[in-house]
Amino acid sequence: MQPIDPTSITFAVLLTAAGTGVAAGIITALVQLLKSAFPALDARFSGAAMAFVLSAVLYVVAGAAVGVTSLDAALVVFLAWLTCAVASVGVYATVKHATTDG
Numbered sequence: 001m002q003p004i005d006p007t008s009i010t011f012a013v014l015l016t017a018a019g020t021g022v023a024a025g026i027i028t029a030l031v032q033l034l035k036s037a038f039p040a041l042d043a044r045f046s047g048a049a050m051a052f053v054l055s056a057v058l059y060v061v062a063g064a065a066v067g068v069t070s071l072d073a074a075l076v077v078f079l080a081w082l083t084c085a086v087a088s089v090g091v092y093a094t095v096k097h098a099t100t101d102g
Contacts, residue, residue: 011065014058015080023080024087027055031088051088055081 013019031050035042041050059081068074 011062014062014084015066015076017083020080020083021087023055023058023084024091027051027058027084027088028091030054048089052085055085055088059084 009019009022014023028051031047031054034050035047059077062080063074063077066073066077068077
């Protein structure tokens with residue numbers, strides 16, 4: 001499997017299976033950055049909640065960028081978001097578990 005070239009990442013790519021993995025990594029990194037930069041934010045919201053919301057925002061933007069005009073296309077965006085959200089929340093939970101129980 002070829003790695004994804006970072007210069008070729010577009011909103012349309014985020015709607016593919018490989019793209020949802022990239023998006024989950026982006027969201028996970030963004031959550032960690034926000035938690036580190038803004039401790040008050042970390043105290044008020046869980047990383048999982050932040051990942052849920054940030055991934056939703058990313059996929060609303062992706063849907064707008066690709067011009068979703070049908071319910072079938074909206075379903076593709078929704079399923080890509082769901083995959084990304086589950087992956088990024090899961091990664092966050094795994095990292096949290098590994099760092100608190102390890």
